[in-house]
Amino acid sequence: MTEKLAVLDFSGTLSLSAPRFAAPDALREELEKSGLAALGVTPDLFWTELVNKTWTEGSTTRAGYRRVLAERLEALKPQASRESIDRAVSRFSDSYFRANAVDPLWTSFLRTCVRQAGLAAVIATDHYAEATGAILNSLAGLGIPARPIAESTLPPARQAIRVANSADLGAHKSDLPFWNAVHRTLKCEAWGGVFLVDDFGINEPEGDTYGEREKIDRRRAETTARLGEVFQAPVSCFFFSLRPAAADPAGDPAAARIAEAMEALERFLAS
Numbered sequence: 001m002t003e004k005l006a007v008l009d010f011s012g013t014l015s016l017s018a019p020r021f022a023a024p025d026a027l028r029e030e031l032e033k034s035g036l037a038a039l040g041v042t043p044d045l046f047w048t049e050l051v052n053k054t055w056t057e058g059s060t061t062r063a064g065y066r067r068v069l070a071e072r073l074e075a076l077k078p079q080a081s082r083e084s085i086d087r088a089v090s091r092f093s094d095s096y097f098r099a100n101a102v103d104p105l106w107t108s109f110l111r112t113c114v115r116q117a118g119l120a121a122v123i124a125t126d127h128y129a130e131a132t133g134a135i136l137n138s139l140a141g142l143g144i145p146a147r148p149i150a151e152s153t154l155p156p157a158r159q160a161i162r163v164a165n166s167a168d169l170g171a172h173k174s175d176l177p178f179w180n181a182v183h184r185t186l187k188c189e190a191w192g193g194v195f196l197v198d199d200f201g202i203n204e205p206e207g208d209t210y211g212e213r214e215k216i217d218r219r220r221a222e223t224t225a226r227l228g229e230v231f232q233a234p235v236s237c238f239f240f241s242l243r244p245a246a247a248d249p250a251g252d253p254a255a256a257r258i259a260e261a262m263e264a265l266e267r268f269l270a271s
Contacts, residue, residue, distance in 0.1 A: 033095070
């Protein structure tokens, strides 16, 4: 049977609060509240020495955010006790994953994905192991059925959103093995089209190098090409950028863009 596929990015797209957590002022406050600042963790050290140095292990294995950060911090701050490190990292991690929630503004869109016959929907993210549970709990709170794609050995009895996390699949979204694993699990012989909703990093905080325009354009081209290659189907891309709309202080740029994404999804389903 021919089906269509919706691929939905998480951070910066479905989760509007995740990038806000990383904004400089917010991050500084979280480091203070958790106790990491008292251990000498500045925003700069957090990115360069904790996150960047542990990202590959943290996002492609089941090690988890708490463990990779605590082990790295223990190596950087041998004078600090492991107990104090674990407490601070745990508080910070709890706050971080609370911020990794699907925004309620997406509820109607996601319900359409679940109810639409002949449409499979996947949330695809490069993330830490704990994010899978955080996303599933968030979707459950919105009344959206979901399960990890890594456990989807058979099609679900009822339609559900699949969550594809790089930490579960052992590869990043930029890598072919990630999408090959998604393709195998969905068990569809022929795809009629792919609808991609992604911010490609543009909604990250200003100054974050991940959101540089050249990198965004390259990421967009590579992701679209990869999906077309693996699923052997035309790819329709909805670029979920909030930056242009943010110039209108009277409205809600996120709500407006989500409404546009819904219209684009309806056109995709009707095509």
